[in-house]
Amino acid sequence: MTEMLLTGPKEGLFTETLREQMDTWIAKYPAGQAQSAVIPCLHILQAANEGWLTTAIMDALASYLSIPAISVYEVATFYTMFELSPVGKHKISVCTNISCMLCGSEKVMQHIEQKLNIKPGQTTEDGLFTLKEVECLGACVGAPMMLVDKQYHEFLTEDKIDDILDRLNS
């Protein structure tokens, strides 16, 4: 991966590939409303930086979109899918909102905690997994559920969880 350029004039920020990807999103919104593209841009930059966002990256995005830096911080701190500190290779996001809770998300969480020996917000020592407790991911029909990287896993049982995590571990 080429090093991202985070200071200087906005025409040269990040890398050419990243700028192209972000410009596709910016072009989807009316001229002068680049702020609307802040979420997809954060996703692109997070993916390019081992799954997390530094303040320098957010500042650079703010100047790329010509918006105040705090507007980027607000979005990045609001949504649970943006990480502001280093994360493991795989990110496990367990929903503990009402539907999942009624269907046993507490047990799901407990099981993962024991299995990986970490608490929500922590990363395993080998740097493989990060566990997160998140709000509703819109899959109540399949509760209890969790999101592993970009994949939804529904109707979770302990066996099913073991199976998913073991496959990733191998």
Add this chain to the structure above:
Amino acid sequence: MEFLLINHPLDCPICDQGGECELQDLSMGYGDGVSRFTEGKRVVKDKDIGPLIQTDMTRCIHCTRCVRFGQEIAGIMELGATGRGEHMEIGTYVEHSLVSELSGNIIDLCPVGALTSKPFRYKARAWELTAHPTIAPHDAVGSNIELHIRKNDVMRVVPRDNEAINEAWLSDRDRFSYLGLNSAERIAEPMIKKAGQWQTTDWQTALETAVEGVKGIVAKHGPEELGGLISPTATLEEAYLFQKWLRGLGTKNIDHRLRQQDFADSQSDFSLNDWALADIDDSDAIVLLGSNIRAEQPIIAHRIRQAALSGATVSNINFFESDLLMPVQHQLAVDAKDMAYYTLAGIAKALTQANKEDAAEWRELLGERRPSPFEQNVALQLSNARNATLFVGDLINHHPQASVFRALAKLIASLSKTTLVILPTANSNAHLKAKTLPSENGMNTMQMWQSDLCAYVLMGVDPQMDTAIPDDARRALKRASFVVAINSFHSDVINEHADVILPAACFAETSGTFIGIDQQWQRFAGGVEPRGDSRPGWKILRVLANVSQLNGFEHISSQDVVDEIESEWNMGQKPASHDFIPESFSVTSDLMLISEVPMYRTDSLLRHSNALQQTPENKANDVARMNQQEADKRGVNHQLPVIIKQGENQISLPLEIDDAIADGCIYVAAATLASVAIGRMFGQVEITQAGPSS
């Protein structure tokens, strides 16, 4: 109500907002006497957002008024709501001081005790304070303010609503300048110098010594050896009595234009008639010429911003680019030579092309030239506008060739039917009315400093910080045989060279009249007793005139003075206006020093306000700035300090590469301890890199 109070501490007695808290009032009116909430409350870490605003973020109820203020009024969104739900916090995320010059307004906006005034913290309770209406003296807006007074101390300053002037807002400068009132540098007693030693004395002796000294010089060397200089922050009454007393003694040398260097156009009439600050809101085209408007006149900058947001086009022509926090159509940073010769002349030429009959007397000067796209754009912007305004600011007004720029500005304005606003300094409109100006054949500020007069009378003037040529001022005072200073603050030069110091009351301590940019006469009364043994300036001047045995000084209140000024003004002949037309546009080239008086250094009171001096923007003053290209051309870099040499004076400052500065220019903030040694604002300088050892 219960939901609002879930996370809000119920400890009003220890909160600084207690007694003036909207949440407390609502809770008193509509809330229950006892909280049913027994769970733990969250605690939020306080943020350090600078020396002006104290945070107590646990008290924040997330109304987001401060965030909206940043977006909508200040134009710089520094505070935001990070995190979500239970974890939402108001803050800057990355800790830094707020840079907005209007940031103090969030103290008023915050309904609870989350954002309060840092200097006022735990100093007084709302119910102990009495409110006293007055006028802020630091810029030409004349913001309406309220002093909150306990016993004889100004505890804080808050804005007073006046839609015609400052609306509901107040600049940080006007809000926190009161902190200088209790500075240890205040002069408390009349002082006279005997055999080189300062002695405190009584008023009678001091006044007699002052009058004897001045009259002695006049008798021995003639009145032309006496000069009077008064700060433009002085009230109308002070200005009037100052010139009346000195004219009574026979001198013609009187001036208040302390930082002006070029007086060639003093016959030109730049006055504005029937113009109100609200007219800015209706402007559809605004051009700023040589004005760092956010620092010079923050409330006017705010009005321009509102106009820009409702569709006005804004152009900015200056010696450096600046972030105006508003949409700017055309921005140009250019050195003085090109600004006069190309930019302004080009705009004027583009305008004359539309109507060949106009400005015949200028035709030869403008010559044959083809305006650049930028010049044409600005010309079109002005001529197509229904209601255009051209502001000329301090960077031009303090320039050694200000008259050339102002003449061109006036030409452009008249060709394009634009309102020309030469931004006044503080209360200088009052000084024009009071005629603290040289009489015919009298000397102006520059001539007075450069002619080494025998005696000077200074009022509210710090000769180092308040003048365009501190070096000449120092020398002139050193050589003078008699110097009277009617000042509020001690200063080194005064202590060294004055013979009599008469302590004058400061802002908030004296009654007076302020005439702002909109020509409104705003009267105000003194709120607190003058510090120590000091007296209101107008009283000192009246008694000086009495002691001098002059007639016509029987005023018993400042109102009497105003009545006299009004009747004199109404009877008096308005001076004839002669437009100044320069002989050529040649403005000296080579490396030009760009001197700007920083926002919090413009007058003595501000320079003694600790909190304002602690702000990061003020602390950033002691550097020289130039762009990369210019630094390369001059063979200097930012790794070592640079030596800036002007004539025989030189200073050494760290160099900061700042590409906002125009080619051929080096920017050094004026009126700082480091920069006064350079001797003169603006002008040519030479620059070399300091050696590693120096």
